Amino acid sequence: MKLWEGLEQDLNYNAMVSQRGILNLIHSDAQRDAFTRRGNAMILNGADADLLSTEIIQKRYPFLNVSNARFPIKGGLAQHRGGTVRHDAVAWGYARGADQMGVDIIQNCEVTGFRIKGGECLGVETSRGYVAGGKIAACVAGSSGRLMGKANMRLPIESHVLQAFVSEGLKPVLPGVITFGAGHFYCSQSDKGGLVFGGDLDGYNSYAQRGNLPVVEDVCEGAMAIFPMLGRVRLLRMWGGIMDMSMDGSPIIDRTHIEGLYFNGGWCYGGFKATPASGWCYAHLLATDAPHEFAKAYRFDRFEKGLMIDEKGVGNNPQLH
Numbered sequence: 001m002k003l004w005e006g007l008e009q010d011l012n013y014n015a016m017v018s019q020r021g022i023l024n025l026i027h028s029d030a031q032r033d034a035f036t037r038r039g040n041a042m043i044l045n046g047a048d049a050d051l052l053s054t055e056i057i058q059k060r061y062p063f064l065n066v067s068n069a070r071f072p073i074k075g076g077l078a079q080h081r082g083g084t085v086r087h088d089a090v091a092w093g094y095a096r097g098a099d100q101m102g103v104d105i106i107q108n109c110e111v112t113g114f115r116i117k118g119g120e121c122l123g124v125e126t127s128r129g130y131v132a133g134g135k136i137a138a139c140v141a142g143s144s145g146r147l148m149g150k151a152n153m154r155l156p157i158e159s160h161v162l163q164a165f166v167s168e169g170l171k172p173v174l175p176g177v178i179t180f181g182a183g184h185f186y187c188s189q190s191d192k193g194g195l196v197f198g199g200d201l202d203g204y205n206s207y208a209q210r211g212n213l214p215v216v217e218d219v220c221e222g223a224m225a226i227f228p229m230l231g232r233v234r235l236l237r238m239w240g241g242i243m244d245m246s247m248d249g250s251p252i253i254d255r256t257h258i259e260g261l262y263f264n265g266g267w268c269y270g271g272f273k274a275t276p277a278s279g280w281c282y283a284h285l286l287a288t289d290a291p292h293e294f295a296k297a298y299r300f301d302r303f304e305k306g307l308m309i310d311e312k313g314v315g316n317n318p319q320l321h
């Protein structure tokens, strides 16, 4: 969070960081217990969390269908410093910042293979020729499996499609980010007025960058369950992207068994919000050859050793992501 808060000043670039707050809605007693636990964990780790009553939610968000619904709202967990950021602006800001620090950015240049000799990675073969390097850092999100396959590595990652949706532009209706707890649905409003929302993965392994209609229906049902006022809003566009789903829902930031080859991936559907922290920890690993204190658990060997990670407590079980 703190890295996001200083990002625009660090890069001297308007990334449209907007701390408009995020509210996770609660719909059952069990969920209240789980969210209370989550909120306490957040506070213990130095983040903010605020458990809101139904009355406060109704007052702050009068458009929410609080009681006359299939899943009445029983409260919510708010993180007031959370919010939204414009994703392209983040990429442009980082690119410009890196360029100004002397990094060569070569566009339209695909890595087609790794040159590995005696267990050591010496460089990458690309569509524009060979590039040698002392340390090679892979960070290609949804393409992780395909790329690392070129180094004969099989990752504990599955590739899935996730869709995102944008409605026609509306006057300001949503003050922050809201998530529905009885299904999988999240929504915010962009500065251009479109409602930006999404939900579940399509649920099958694929590299196709398009989604299917059952998920469109499911996501829109989630919207209608809490925002009946949106019933007549029209969908403007939607798209599907590839998610690098790790087996336990947590990322991997680690050295590989090949000397000089490093890997960062497995961010599932939450990799964007982690961008500054992910880069920070990866840079630490590359510079020192030791994991950053915050990323000590995010190693390949947890799948081999069956290690649990505290943050979600789901361990290395496939399909629990």
Ligand SMILES: Cc1cc2nc3c(=O)[nH]c(=O)nc-3n(C[C@H](O)[C@H](O)[C@H](O)COP(=O)(O)OP(=O)(O)OC[C@H]3O[C@@H](n4cnc5c(N)ncnc54)[C@H](O)[C@@H]3O)c2cc1C
Pocket (backbone or CB within 6 Å): 109, 110, 111, 112, 139, 140, 141, 142, 143, 147, 162, 163, 164, 198, 239, 240, 241, 242, 243, 267, 268, 269, 270, 271, 272, 273, 274
């Ligand atoms: C529809 C959708 C909605 C999402 N919503 C959210 C959200 O609300 N919040 C959130 O936190 N996260 C979200 N995510 C996840 C988030 O977008 C990703 O985790 C994040 O963008 C990954 O960033 P990255 O820099 O690691 O990878 P990317 O931004 O994917 O960049 C990887 C780059 O590697 C390049 N590349 C791939 N293969 C090669 C190769 N062989 N050679 C050279 N270059 C290569 C690609 O062209 C690409 O430019 C969403 C994802 C999708 C698809």
